Amino acid sequence: MLFTTNTENTANINKTSKKDLLSKNGKSKSNKKKGKEIVTSEENGNPPELALKNSKPEIAEKSFKSKKIKDKDEKNTVGSRPKSKRKDYEGKQNDENEDNTLIVKSPKTKKQKVENDALKPGIDNNIITNDTATTSQFIEIETEEIPDNLKLSSYRITQTTADSLKKRGIESLFPIQAATFDIIYDGKDILARAKTGTGKTLAFALPITEVLLKSYENGGLKNGQRGRAPKVIIMTPTRDLAKQISSEFESIAPNLKILCIYGGVAYDFQTQGLRSGIDVLIGTPGRILDHIDRGNLKLGDLKFICLDEADQMLDIGFAEAMETVLQHVKHHKENQNKGIDYQTLLFSATVPDWVKNTVKKYLRTDYVNVDLTKDTNTKTNENIRHIAIRSAWSSRKDIIGDVVTCYAGSGSCVIFCNTKNDANELVLNDKLKQDARVLHGDIVQTQREITMRDFRDGKFKCIICTDVLARGIDIPQVDLVINCEPPKDIDSYVHRAGRTARAGRQGIALTFFKAQEENRIWNIQRCIGVSFQIVGPPQPQEIIAATANDAVKILESVESNVLPYFHSTAKELIESQGAIGALSAALAYISGYSGGIKKRSLMSADEGYTTLLFRFTYPIRHTSYARSIFKKHFPDLPEDAVKRFSMTKDMQGVVCDISTQYLETGEDECLVLAGRQWYDTATTTLEVAKELPELLQINKVFDRNDGEYGNGYGNGYGNNGYRNGYGNKNNSNKWKSFNRNGNGKSNGYNRFRGNGGM
Numbered sequence: 001m002l003f004t005t006n007t008e009n010t011a012n013i014n015k016t017s018k019k020d021l022l023s024k025n026g027k028s029k030s031n032k033k034k035g036k037e038i039v040t041s042e043e044n045g046n047p048p049e050l051a052l053k054n055s056k057p058e059i060a061e062k063s064f065k066s067k068k069i070k071d072k073d074e075k076n077t078v079g080s081r082p083k084s085k086r087k088d089y090e091g092k093q094n095d096e097n098e099d100n101t102l103i104v105k106s107p108k109t110k111k112q113k114v115e116n117d118a119l120k121p122g123i124d125n126n127i128i129t130n131d132t133a134t135t136s137q138f139i140e141i142e143t144e145e146i147p148d149n150l151k152l153s154s155y156r157i158t159q160t161t162a163d164s165l166k167k168r169g170i171e172s173l174f175p176i177q178a179a180t181f182d183i184i185y186d187g188k189d190i191l192a193r194a195k196t197g198t199g200k201t202l203a204f205a206l207p208i209t210e211v212l213l214k215s216y217e218n219g220g221l222k223n224g225q226r227g228r229a230p231k232v233i234i235m236t237p238t239r240d241l242a243k244q245i246s247s248e249f250e251s252i253a254p255n256l257k258i259l260c261i262y263g264g265v266a267y268d269f270q271t272q273g274l275r276s277g278i279d280v281l282i283g284t285p286g287r288i289l290d291h292i293d294r295g296n297l298k299l300g301d302l303k304f305i306c307l308d309e310a311d312q313m314l315d316i317g318f319a320e321a322m323e324t325v326l327q328h329v330k331h332h333k334e335n336q337n338k339g340i341d342y343q344t345l346l347f348s349a350t351v352p353d354w355v356k357n358t359v360k361k362y363l364r365t366d367y368v369n370v371d372l373t374k375d376t377n378t379k380t381n382e383n384i385r386h387i388a389i390r391s392a393w394s395s396r397k398d399i400i401g402d403v404v405t406c407y408a409g410s411g412s413c414v415i416f417c418n419t420k421n422d423a424n425e426l427v428l429n430d431k432l433k434q435d436a437r438v439l440h441g442d443i444v445q446t447q448r449e450i451t452m453r454d455f456r457d458g459k460f461k462c463i464i465c466t467d468v469l470a471r472g473i474d475i476p477q478v479d480l481v482i483n484c485e486p487p488k489d490i491d492s493y494v495h496r497a498g499r500t501a502r503a504g505r506q507g508i509a510l511t512f513f514k515a516q517e518e519n520r521i522w523n524i525q526r527c528i529g530v531s532f533q534i535v536g537p538p539q540p541q542e543i544i545a546a547t548a549n550d551a552v553k554i555l556e557s558v559e560s561n562v563l564p565y566f567h568s569t570a571k572e573l574i575e576s577q578g579a580i581g582a583l584s585a586a587l588a589y590i591s592g593y594s595g596g597i598k599k600r601s602l603m604s605a606d607e608g609y610t611t612l613l614f615r616f617t618y619p620i621r622h623t624s625y626a627r628s629i630f631k632k633h634f635p636d637l638p639e640d641a642v643k644r645f646s647m648t649k650d651m652q653g654v655v656c657d658i659s660t661q662y663l664e665t666g667e668d669e670c671l672v673l674a675g676r677q678w679y680d681t682a683t684t685t686l687e688v689a690k691e692l693p694e695l696l697q698i699n700k701v702f703d704r705n706d707g708e709y710g711n712g713y714g715n716g717y718g719n720n721g722y723r724n725g726y727g728n729k730n731n732s733n734k735w736k737s738f739n740r741n742g743n744g745k746s747n748g749y750n751r752f753r754g755n756g757g758m
């Protein structure tokens, strides 16, 4: 394990596979070679207590355990341990890999034999279900084995705090918390990065709380005095996040006085709060600065200044205020000849260079850089599934309700708009059948708080917002995030998507894009290392599948005593419509689809278009092949009735949209186009596409005759494709050159580009 303290002090801390963990096990080649040495600041002129050597971790662990029992002074501390031993113990818990990175073990499941209570005398066997029934005295259950390095008891967490955590269902630390606890507790500055929803708030809140509690206990800091200045300032970009962090502190540290301040509300209450004395101040930089300027906020006792989501400060216009606060603190301490007797902490899922450069001016040179995102391929949380739907802006408002129905399940949904106006418009949209409320910077603070509270409490399903909710906001039941259009930048995408799949849950991030925005989707895909699944808008069968269960539940919940009143009407209905027809009508009504479900193009979500799929038994070279089939077989079909031709990724298919007025289904489900029946041949079939097949990168393969996409094809695709991809004119009619880019290498993207010139 290496805490590099040269230029960056980087502790790379990775989750690793079970196999990796087993193979390390303190016995790896590198461990032998390096003698499990934690090289820290001693070699670099930093305080000696951080230079750790641990060649015999197992022994260190034992000595820690016995010491823990003996040491009465530390009885109030779960896992508190003498410093020297603690270091040894830490070395044991966190394995190192070949390149000296610290590995934080994740919980793994372990099979445990427990006594089968169901077979014990005196226990009611009726409670045995089919799943649990067994004749064995023991049953095997899967339990989570918490690695020692994630156990609360492995850290200097007081019993009171541990109890508060357990009340919230927190039994162990998450990797970022395990990775940063000791660093912060032991007095270092830190720049920490971990993916969204991985517990960064507690990663700073826990050690800060414990340091304060320890200081108060030892009399080092004055506790409870009226007018006491804060020991901690936490700056966040938004009020909503400030409120959330305050609640987090309140839940783990009920004995500390927490104050949350932000702009947009009167000063009086905040000023009174500051004057009465507080321990932790959480707020937005602008308002914090105002209080410093007004002389309300004293900085002399400050021990921690923490920046959460600092990189968003620039977007919100807080970058200058944030830096001025940091400068004030520094100068204030210097003027008091206290030097830098406080710690600076920075946490975010994304840390762009401007933040690093700004913050480094205020971090001590021996700060530690913990980056849990560094060695993973994706920048977003792995539990997020990324979906994109191409649709014209005008169609989006019509399908968004169905999208929520099909993808949010019983969970909640956050819908991001790029502007406040868009958010205001969308919330009025009657197609959004689900309960929805709007939240953005123009909504008054009290209403924002009510909306957030109700959303957390599950009182409505969708919150429509701007980026004001993109950062940090933690609502565990959010299963779906929708971007009404691609966000302005990559980091925004990472944070917006991160509102789902929190604390190990699964979630979906779904982005709408216009045809001309497609490159933005591929750009996000490339930059954050995820794979977008391009799908069509929900189709009737999916919508019905998603709603029918709920409708059935509603029917089942009807009080039986009211049913007799409906019997005679039901009887008449069944006589006129048949039982299935009558009940289906009732289900359709309950599901909110009594007005019918509009068929939509899978390609563009446009109403009035149906997507057709040609399949060939051989690869084709161009979508015009399909166009020529239409011309030949359906001479009465107007040319503009079919559009958006696009090649499937395997190049053995073409999808296109046909104006639904020219499409009928004849006997045996056969297709009738402009009055003529289509007959499949041995090599070519045509059907209504049930789902969007994987396409070659889409905007590049639209047919040049499509008004909507014509330019993309003619200029971008044609020229580039020919020159870059195809390369050699002489090869143009040779099949082998079709699969090659200019360099003669075959790969997905270039292969497609290579096709462009044909």
Ligand SMILES: Nc1ncnc2c1ncn2[C@@H]1O[C@H](COP(=O)(O)OP(=O)(O)OP(=O)(O)O)[C@@H](O)[C@H]1O
Pocket (backbone or CB within 6 Å): 169, 170, 171, 172, 173, 174, 177, 194, 195, 196, 197, 198, 199, 200, 201, 202, 348, 349, 471, 472, 473, 474, 476, 498, 499, 502, 503
């Ligand atoms: N050790 C833990 N055990 C169980 N749940 C936890 C633990 N730590 C945090 N959580 C829960 O995980 C969720 C996400 O935590 P948090 O909001 O701190 O994430 P984050 O990394 O700050 O995300 P973001 O980057 O979006 O701000 C919260 O609901 C929190 O209560």
